Amino acid sequence: MKFLVLLLALVTCAAVQALLPAWAWFGGAQAPVLLALVLFYAFHYSRRWMLWCAFAAGLLQDALGQVPLGCSCLCFALAGLWAQRHREDVDEQAYISQIIFGGVAAAMMTLLLYGLLRFKGEITLPVGDALRKTLGTVLLAAVLTPVVFRVVLGLERRLGERPALETGGHP
Numbered sequence: 001m002k003f004l005v006l007l008l009a010l011v012t013c014a015a016v017q018a019l020l021p022a023w024a025w026f027g028g029a030q031a032p033v034l035l036a037l038v039l040f041y042a043f044h045y046s047r048r049w050m051l052w053c054a055f056a057a058g059l060l061q062d063a064l065g066q067v068p069l070g071c072s073c074l075c076f077a078l079a080g081l082w083a084q085r086h087r088e089d090v091d092e093q094a095y096i097s098q099i100i101f102g103g104v105a106a107a108m109m110t111l112l113l114y115g116l117l118r119f120k121g122e123i124t125l126p127v128g129d130a131l132r133k134t135l136g137t138v139l140l141a142a143v144l145t146p147v148v149f150r151v152v153l154g155l156e157r158r159l160g161e162r163p164a165l166e167t168g169g170h171p
Contacts, residue, residue, distance in 0.1 A: 026136020
């Protein structure tokens with residue numbers, strides 16, 4: 001059942017990310033919904049599950065965009081490994097932790113992907129535009145990461161992967 005929940009979350013997040021418009025004033029930044037899902041798996045599951053999520057999310061993101069297949073897999077995996085390394089240091093249920101980790105992971109991922117694509121000669125985006133896009137992605141990730149965490153937790157509860165809340169408070 002855990003695999004089916006992951007599959008449903010991946011397809012839903014990929015669809016939402018593809019349907020949300022790029023923000024022109026943020027340098028064409030896309031909403032990093034799949035990155036937020038990888039961070040969710042980094043905080044709540046084993047390394048194996050997080051890496052499966054990162055690999056699948058990377059392939060989906062590359063397939064839906066103009067990035068050569070596999071580039072985003074590496075970036076997602078590194079962001080997830082970084083988050084897992086530090087998950088014991090923070091309260092993963094706190095909004096501030098999710099906002100900070102989402103923003104920092106988005107910056108890491110955007111800059112690493114920019115570096116990879118620039119090195120391969122796939123893009124010629126000026127550094128200033130890349131930094132503006134990075135800032136936009138950070139802001140979008142800071143807003144979206146807590147939302148994705150709550151939605152996926154709710155999905156898992158409804159599908160029986162997590163126990164339902166008893167008090168009606170925050171998860």
